[in-house]
Amino acid sequence: MIRPVMTISPDIGPDRIAGWYIFNTWLQKQWGRPIRLELFPSFQKQREAIQRDQIGIIYANPFDAAMLVREKGFKVLAAAVGQSDEAVIAVNIDSPVKCIEDLPITCRAAVTEAPDVNTISSILLEPADITRQTLQSITADTYVVVAKLVLQGKVDVGFFLAEAYDGLSRVVRSQLRELLRSQIHDIRHVLLVEPQLQAEHETLKTILANMSSDAKGRDALHNLGFSDWEILQQEDTEFMIDLMDTLVT
Numbered sequence: 001m002i003r004p005v006m007t008i009s010p011d012i013g014p015d016r017i018a019g020w021y022i023f024n025t026w027l028q029k030q031w032g033r034p035i036r037l038e039l040f041p042s043f044q045k046q047r048e049a050i051q052r053d054q055i056g057i058i059y060a061n062p063f064d065a066a067m068l069v070r071e072k073g074f075k076v077l078a079a080a081v082g083q084s085d086e087a088v089i090a091v092n093i094d095s096p097v098k099c100i101e102d103l104p105i106t107c108r109a110a111v112t113e114a115p116d117v118n119t120i121s122s123i124l125l126e127p128a129d130i131t132r133q134t135l136q137s138i139t140a141d142t143y144v145v146v147a148k149l150v151l152q153g154k155v156d157v158g159f160f161l162a163e164a165y166d167g168l169s170r171v172v173r174s175q176l177r178e179l180l181r182s183q184i185h186d187i188r189h190v191l192l193v194e195p196q197l198q199a200e201h202e203t204l205k206t207i208l209a210n211m212s213s214d215a216k217g218r219d220a221l222h223n224l225g226f227s228d229w230e231i232l233q234q235e236d237t238e239f240m241i242d243l244m245d246t247l248v249t
Contacts, residue, residue: 003034004056004197009189010043011061011114013143013167019223020059026220030207031200042141043113056194061085062187063115066241069234074192075201076237078208078229084188086162087120090176092150100180103128103156108136110149110158116244120182121159147172163225186243190232205231 006027008020017039024037035057040046047064049055050072060068062085068074091097107130111118122132138155140146143164150158151172162181165173191208193201208229211217221228 003036004194005049005054006035006037006057007040007046007049007055008059009061009064009114010040010046011112011117011143011161011164012059013164015167016223016225019220019225022223023220026211026214026216027207030214030217031204043115053194056197057191059189059191061114061116061189062240062244063119065190065192065237066244068192069237069241073195075195075198076232076234077191077193077201077204078231079188079190080224080226081228081230083163083226084185085116085120086182086184087117087124088160088162088165088181089121089124089179090147090150090158090160090165091156091179092153093175093177095156095177097156097179100125100128103130105129105134106136107134107157108138108155110140110146110155111137112140112143112146112159114161116187117159117161119244120184120187124180124182143168144172147176151175184243187240190237190240191229 006024012020021037024035028035040049043064050068058068058074069076089100097103103125105128107125107128109121111121122135125135138149140149143160146158146160147168149155157179165178168176193204197204209231211221212228
């Protein structure tokens with residue numbers, strides 16, 4: 001029996017990594033199959049593994065979900081109930097910038113490699129006539145580093161996944177000011193499986209649907225920061241992919 005590899009989007013906060021190991025252990029016991037959880041240090045490394053067909057189960061950000069579904073034939077399982085991928089644009093607490101329109105056209109932004117956050121944030125900057133051509137981006141490995149660049153005054157703004165921004169330490173957030181937060185609601189990370197596991201698709205959906213009814217399952221959900229899983233149909237993901245295409249064009 002092939003041992004599938006499970007991975008998660010590199011933009012998941014470090015405070016949730018332990019929760020995914022707990023989830024991996026719980027899922028193995030419920031499914032009766034061994035699963036190896038492998039984390040990648042960057043989107044590039046993860047996508048290389050995807051292109052080599054090394055990933056069996058993935059909690060993917062919306063952009064990668066689009067590629068996985070359309071190019072690799074992955075099938076959607078579920079998404080976290082009540083959670084969506086929103087972006088936060090933040091400035092240093094001492095910044096003279098009070099609204100998006102105050103930003104210069106040649107705005108300097110600290111960003112990660114998270115394509116959904118960067119796309120949404122770029123759209124939020126449009127009222128200041130800032131385009132992808134005039135935006136000066138500095139790429140950071142993590143949202144903690146994004147915050148550091150903002151606090152050091154090396155950039156005008158930082159682009160954050162809202163969950164990551166809210167998860168920053170109280171000390172760091174006290175030195176930042178939220179300029180704008182998106183409210184799209186329909187864009188979110190989703191759990192997907194490779195085509196080779198299609199025969200297990202409904203079994204996995206049933207396991208996830210019953211997770212909150214199991215004591216250890218509820219504990220695992222809590223460690224993920226989820227209340228429960230929402231079981232999805234393929235058309236749910238297709239709608240999100242179409243929405244992403246609309247935002248990009």
